[in-house]
Amino acid sequence: xxxxxxxxxxxxxxxxxxxxxxxxxxxxxxxxxxxxxxxxxxxxxxxxxxxxxxxxxxxxxxxxxxxxxxxxxxxxxxxxxxxxxxxxxxxxxxxxxxxxxxxxxxxxxxxxxxxxxxxxxxxxxxxxxxxxxxxxxxxxxxxxxxxxxxxxxxxxxxxxxxxxxxxxxxxxxxxxxxxxxxx
Amino acid sequence: xxxxxxxxxxxxxxxxxxxxxxxxxxxxxxxxxxxxxxxxxxxxxxxxxxxxxxxxxxxxxxxxxxxxxxxxxxxxxxxxxxxxxxxxxxxxxxxxxxxxxxxxxxxxxxxxxxxxxxxxxxxxxxxxxxxxxxxxxxxxxxxxxxxxxxxxxxxxxxxxxxxxxxxxxxxxxxxxxxxxxxxxxxxxxxxxxxxxxxxxxxxxxxxxxxxxxxxxxxxxxxxxxxxxxxxxxxxxxxxxxxxxxxxxxxxxxxxxxxxxxxxxxxxxxxxxxxxxxxxxxxxxxxxxxxxxxxxxxxxxxxxxxxxxxxxxxxxxxxxxxxxxxxxxxxxxxxxxxxxxxxxxxxxxxxxxxxxxxxxxxxxxxxxxxxxxxxxxxxxxxxxxxxxxxxxxxxxxxxxxxxxxxxxxxxxxxxxxxxxxxxxxxxxxxxxxxxxxxxxxxxxxxxxxxxxxxxxxxxxxxxxxxxxxxxxxxxxxxxxxxxxxxxxxxxxxxxxxxxxxxxxxxxxxxxxxxxxxxxxxxxxxxxxxxxxxxxxxxxxxxxxxxxxxxxxxxxxxxxxxxxxxxxxxxxxxxxxxxxxxxxxxxxxxxxxxxxxxxxxxxxxxxxxxxxxxxxxxxxxxxxxxxxxxxxxxxxxxxxxxxxxxxxxxxxxxxxxxxxxxxxxxxxxxxxxxxxxxxxxxxxxxxxxxxxxxxxxxxxxxxxxxxxxxxxxxxxxxxxxxxxxxxxxxxxxxxxxxxxxxxxxxxxxxxxxxxxxxxxxxx
Numbered sequence: 012x013x014x015x016x017x018x019x020x021x022x023x024x025x026x027x028x029x030x031x032x033x034x035x036x037x038x039x040x041x042x043x044x045x046x047x048x049x050x051x052x053x054x055x056x057x058x059x060x061x062x063x064x065x066x067x068x069x070x071x072x073x074x075x076x077x078x079x080x081x082x083x084x085x086x087x088x089x090x091x092x093x094x095x096x097x098x099x100x101x102x103x104x105x106x107x108x109x110x111x112x113x114x115x116x117x118x119x120x121x122x123x124x125x126x127x128x129x130x131x132x133x134x135x136x137x138x139x140x141x142x143x144x145x146x147x148x149x150x151x152x153x154x155x156x157x158x159x160x161x162x163x164x165x166x167x168x169x170x171x172x173x174x175x176x177x178x179x180x181x182x183x184x185x186x187x188x189x190x191x192x193x194x
Numbered sequence: 195x196x197x198x199x200x201x202x203x204x205x206x207x208x209x210x211x212x213x214x215x216x217x218x219x220x221x222x223x224x225x226x227x228x229x230x231x232x233x234x235x236x237x238x239x240x241x242x243x244x245x246x247x248x249x250x251x252x253x254x255x256x257x258x259x260x261x262x263x264x265x266x267x268x269x270x271x272x273x274x275x276x277x278x279x280x281x282x283x284x285x286x287x288x289x290x291x292x293x294x295x296x297x298x299x300x301x302x303x304x305x306x307x308x309x310x311x312x313x314x315x316x317x318x319x320x321x322x323x324x325x326x327x328x329x330x331x332x333x334x335x336x337x338x339x340x341x342x343x344x345x346x347x348x349x350x351x352x353x354x355x356x357x358x359x360x361x362x363x364x365x366x367x368x369x370x371x372x373x374x375x376x377x378x379x380x381x382x383x384x385x386x387x388x389x390x391x392x393x394x395x396x397x398x399x400x401x402x403x404x405x406x407x408x409x410x411x412x413x414x415x416x417x418x419x420x421x422x423x424x425x426x427x428x429x430x431x432x433x434x435x436x437x438x439x440x441x442x443x444x445x446x447x448x449x450x451x452x453x454x455x456x457x458x459x460x461x462x463x464x465x466x467x468x469x470x471x472x473x474x475x476x477x478x479x480x481x482x483x484x485x486x487x488x489x490x491x492x493x494x495x496x497x498x499x500x501x502x503x504x505x506x507x508x509x510x511x512x513x514x515x516x517x518x519x520x521x522x523x524x525x526x527x528x529x530x531x532x533x534x535x536x537x538x539x540x541x542x543x544x545x546x547x548x549x550x551x552x553x554x555x556x557x558x559x560x561x562x563x564x565x566x567x568x569x570x571x572x573x574x575x576x577x578x579x580x581x582x583x584x585x586x587x588x589x590x591x592x593x594x595x596x597x598x599x600x601x602x603x604x605x606x607x608x609x610x611x612x613x614x615x616x617x618x619x620x621x622x623x624x625x626x627x628x629x630x631x632x633x634x635x636x637x638x639x640x641x642x643x644x645x646x647x648x649x650x651x652x653x654x655x656x657x658x659x660x661x662x663x664x665x666x667x668x669x670x671x672x673x674x675x676x677x678x679x680x681x682x683x684x685x686x687x688x689x690x691x692x693x694x695x696x697x698x699x700x701x702x703x704x705x706x707x708x709x710x711x712x713x714x715x716x717x718x719x720x721x722x723x724x725x726x727x728x729x730x731x732x733x734x735x736x737x738x739x740x741x742x743x744x745x746x747x748x749x750x751x752x753x754x755x756x757x758x759x760x761x762x763x764x765x766x767x768x769x770x771x772x773x774x775x776x777x778x779x780x781x782x783x784x785x786x787x788x789x790x791x792x793x794x795x796x797x798x799x800x801x802x803x804x805x806x807x808x809x810x811x812x813x814x815x816x817x818x819x820x821x822x823x824x825x826x827x828x829x830x831x832x833x834x835x836x837x838x839x840x841x842x843x844x845x846x847x848x849x850x851x852x853x854x855x856x857x858x859x860x861x862x863x864x865x866x867x868x869x870x871x872x873x874x875x876x877x878x879x880x881x882x883x884x885x886x887x888x889x890x891x892x893x894x895x896x897x898x899x900x901x902x903x904x905x906x907x908x909x910x911x912x913x914x915x916x917x918x919x920x921x922x923x924x925x926x927x928x929x930x931x932x933x934x935x936x937x938x939x940x941x942x943x944x945x946x947x948x949x950x951x952x953x954x955x
Binding site: 035036037039040041042047049050051052069071073075076079080110113114116117166169171173179180181182183184185186187188 | 512513514515517518521529530579580581582583584585586630631632633634636640641642643674676677678680681683685728729730737739787788789790791792
């Protein structure tokens, strides 16, 4: 029995000795690195033949979760042609990262889709093309209909390797519904 | 060793006698029950481990050896041959054959159902991953993410609620993730066992649903060189698997044994009946080395294994918004349908797992035994999203979007006290676990340090066909988490502690009938993902939010079974009732989560009281000579008591039937068979209302064919071959527990060819 106890103590001692190599995971906390985050979408409508610019924004500066995004209501003149520009930002970083440039660089993987509902409110046509001659939608033209209210859905489709000019392939990077008022 | 013999004169005076030894130490086992199935004969081994059963008539018998603390073993004894021979010969000349009884130690609770796959049955699962290998057992299914990632599900529970003991060490990976398969190569094991029900006392917290034991064979101390080579080919995914084991003793050094083992696996895109699934290839490279030494009662084993896998994840499962998901569901099949390729592109996961373990034990002369196991595990997981960063210079680095490094150190000291009066045996033990997790990439789970210490005490008592078991355990756990919230480091500490208990009994009512009952408790602390997850899950199109105020789950599980065994019929019927207080699950929230990507359904980790109750039935019936029907039924009903509702992701009921014909001896081929089988899986009707994007898939029925046999070449050389066809009619189906059921069908027809060469010198 004496022998038993001796061996037991030896083992227990050996065990405790092995805990000296503890490491504190708190010393190595790395900042989150969400490299696909988009927090802000800015639409710029310029009335054709004028310099009247209206800007509308949807932004969620704290990213997904937390506070919900705040989205402006779009208000445009009836039966008017606008040129439309779009800007994407990641405002969770300081300074804010301009995602528009990155989308432009990878224009053969991205496609903006503007869908008005009801469809008669606004018709959008992209005015830029990527290397494969497919539309991008960073700049385009919008023609409004008669006075009415509805929604304008703006989507950025990420279509790495699958872009074919339609909205179907890929997945959404942006999917925002703006209230739309034509007056 | 068992000696089978005949005494003189009377035809019913044959006897069986022998000795029972511990496989590990070679020492005799005292107080083991040796009985003949179907006969009213049972004896105990004496102080030298010897026993004798007298007055047997000639015939074939099944000899069962049961010992407290060991797995039971069955041996077929043939007393028919030679019964017309001269009975007056000396005892040592009338040996018919020697059957080795080596008792295999197990820590599994004696009163809980334990099912084991080994030998030829295990051979016919070779090449499959761990969860797939266990799928044939009643009450066991798998949770899949496509066809290459599966996790075992026991009685409806998985992930952190199922504990895996890999070669005696608690497997520690990122188990909280339903798409994180256990990083274990089943080729390491010669036995895969499942303990069903809460087994918290012996194995510690988390074992609420059950425990999976992955066990290699004992090292071949002082034996000559031997080994085996396995080759497996699968038609679907054009997958090839090769694995080899070589082992032996060391000449000139008594007491040594060693083993080396390695596996390669490579597969390409998997095909459903109508189309290929994009990016579903896999590649796996594993190896293990072990060496051991024995001297009288002392023994030491050192084991190292490395598991390394690269898994493609079906690209159609990356969902940017709910609109994307609804579009795929509406389309009925994936939008991308490529051809066949072995290439693995994004999204994919690369995981490696290193385990080093040293186990040492000493058998004292008086019957006491002490064992110390120390192990370190390093789990390294890298996950690559579908899209690279938009910024070219960062994208060029091709870094994973998620990196986890989990380092775990475990220590277990177990003392088996010497049997008291040959009837009471027991053990006390201390287990500790220390681990830290480092992660980087997009926000998912925090860094953490975790420490756990547990103490347990189990006693078992065996007398007159009764075997009783009682145990208690106390665990204490601290968890320190660190994460970045709005650019500031936030640290949160948690402490959890709890008692677990077990009480069980096994009764051999007659030689053909036995019954067992166990009431066990287990608990589980909330894991880091349940506490802190906060973001969109791109595979599920859901916004998942953790809750740092969650408390621990507490399970009380009652499990009872009755087993009838006769020569032609074996029936095992089991029932269970597992009550889990504060069961943690993802509860759908009434308001969606709004993001720049659109509105996502919002789920929050919440606690409720749940009941898991079910029935497992298995029947083996030899209808006529050589024709056997095996039928397995798993029924499970899960209820959310607090909300008067059901829970999501519960396996539907299933019924598995197999008709097997054992072929008569064909030349040199033995154990040749052909079989036909059917698996019927019902539709899961018990789902909470409005909690899912698509209703649970329809019921399905799959047919399979199998054939196989063994060809002995010489005493130590043999070939074993099997060919099987799964999903024979190429049926298109979807399984409720496949997380990709929204996007695509399950795997189509699969033809597998398996070949094993076992050799020795």
